[in-house]
Amino acid sequence: MAELSGESGVPVATIKYYLREGLLHPGERTSPNQARYDGTHIQRLRLVRALLDIGGLSVATAKDVLAALDSSEVSLHHVLGVTQYGLPLANPEQADEEARAWAWATLEKLMDERDWECEEGSPVVESLIGVLATMYALGYADFVSVLGRYAEAAENVAEVDVRYIADLPNPESIVEGMVVGTLFGDALLVALRRLAQANVSATVFDTDGKVSRREAE
Amino acid sequence: MAELSGESGVPVATIKYYLREGLLHPGERTSPNQARYDGTHIQRLRLVRALLDIGGLSVATAKDVLAALDSSEVSLHHVLGVTQYGLPLANPEQADEEARAWAWATLEKLMDERDWECEEGSPVVESLIGVLATMYALGYADFVSVLGRYAEAAENVAEVDVRYIADLPNPESIVEGMVVGTLFGDALLVALRRLAQANVSATVFDTDGKVSRREAE
Structure with missing residues (x-):
């Protein structure tokens, strides 16, 4: 030993x-x-x-x-x-019935579009419903307009993930690779997105001038 | 009041x-x-x-x-x-010098490939270096082979994010949109990736048969 x-x-x-x-x-x-x-x-x-x-x-x-x-x-x-x-996931407190119903409808539409299936009551579905319902309750329902692009990016990463673990030599290393790839992958994806946001922001917003207020104000 | x-x-x-x-x-x-x-x-x-x-x-x-x-x-x-x-980010404890040097070289290569710039010492860079160094120290350095695809997905999402907030009517709502889009966006992206992984897994791995062990074993 x-x-x-x-x-x-x-x-x-x-x-x-x-x-x-x-x-x-x-x-x-x-x-x-x-x-x-x-x-x-x-x-x-x-x-x-x-x-x-x-x-x-x-x-x-x-x-x-x-x-x-x-x-x-x-x-x-x-x-x-x-x-x-x-595996751990964000799980905000449940919003009210109306917010949850909206979240469900939003998720179902997204799954239809991508031809995904999901298991009702799974931690992943609970997390998505919780986050979407919270956004709706806080008045950020229109963020859903970008959700399709999020799902597309998530799918692109998931395809790389699953192909990566499928090439590992045995079931133990596949399960291990799934845990490592998911958890470290979360942290990398989140940080890389921040880095990308900063780089995109530098091209979209004027980096020299002062905060510009729109005429609308 | x-x-x-x-x-x-x-x-x-x-x-x-x-x-x-x-x-x-x-x-x-x-x-x-x-x-x-x-x-x-x-x-x-x-x-x-x-x-x-x-x-x-x-x-x-x-x-x-x-x-x-x-x-x-x-x-x-x-x-x-x-x-x-x-904004909060994963920040694992620092690994040793060798792991950090590897993480730096890995990050620099990635930034070169994508024509990104980064600010040394920023929380985002610290998070990326910390996660990469930890993966290296734990023997998962080869996961870096998929990092380019992660960065690509992160950039796709970031472009949608920044365009979304740039359309908001005034500086206050742009900053608010950035916080909301980043934090709720993290939670959505992470959960959608899990959902996508499950769907890709169903097509890549045999869902009927038992765990299949390779000949290599």
Whole structure:
């Protein structure tokens, strides 16, 4: 186990905890106090760390992901779905009925346009409904005019994401890549958008002159 | 003031606080205990709420934004820059020198490719360097192969964003639109990407069969 810890960089106490929780399969016992660990343990440890530390999944959800991964009954698409359910998303407090109804209609129109399907009640749908309903309630409903372009950009990134993970060598690394690509990808996409906004702003707004007020005022 | 509160939906105590802090300009005094407020107060209140409640800016940063907005010396591009500095971004703990050097080289290459400029030390650059360095340190440097497509998507969204706010009627609403579009836009973009990933995954991975392990294993 000291060797597994050295190779993986995961402390022995943490490895013991993972074994107790069933997040890591036991090594092959070679003596009462010794067990042999192999490449499958290194690989699983990487995945467990990615699920817990990068993805922020609870131990219970991480167990669900691993159980799905180890099952011979379910597809990789399903495993990825279980994983996605555990990843953090913005979830504003619910607005009133009218705002939610508007948000639902907006989302359905968007899905129709892109030929997307969604699962009612999934965390992703809850997040979208919550954000849209909050915008509506605060008087920013017209921002929806740009939503189609957001969805198009999201789809372009998602296609790169899924192609990237599909090329990884085995199911463990695919699930790991999905967590890493989603979470770090969120942070990169958000920061790159800020950088792009600043660069577009420099071309659209006069950078020398003072704040220009329109005649309308 | 009761009328201003009723029209804007902002409590009287909050309006008094904004007046004390200089976030809102005083009304025209009509008697020792009365002041008249007009459309500029409603507009400014909306902006202050957006900066503090949606943007999460500190009162000090909100003051800087408003001071820049009210100055006759600075451009709207500059005001937007001051605003962006205050918006929240992922900022992982700094990795080691090697990881940071790699992150810098990666970012410079990306900026060259897109003909973007960036300000060293800005929160956006710090976030990008932090995320990239962390990915490198954790062994996910090869995710950088998809970074160009992320930047392209970010630019597409940013162009829509900036064009959207440029069409708003006055500087106050442009700054407000930038905060709202950036913050709610982040949440929408992240959630739409998850929805798109699920839809792309359904076409790329076999949804019926079990988890398929490659021959390589």
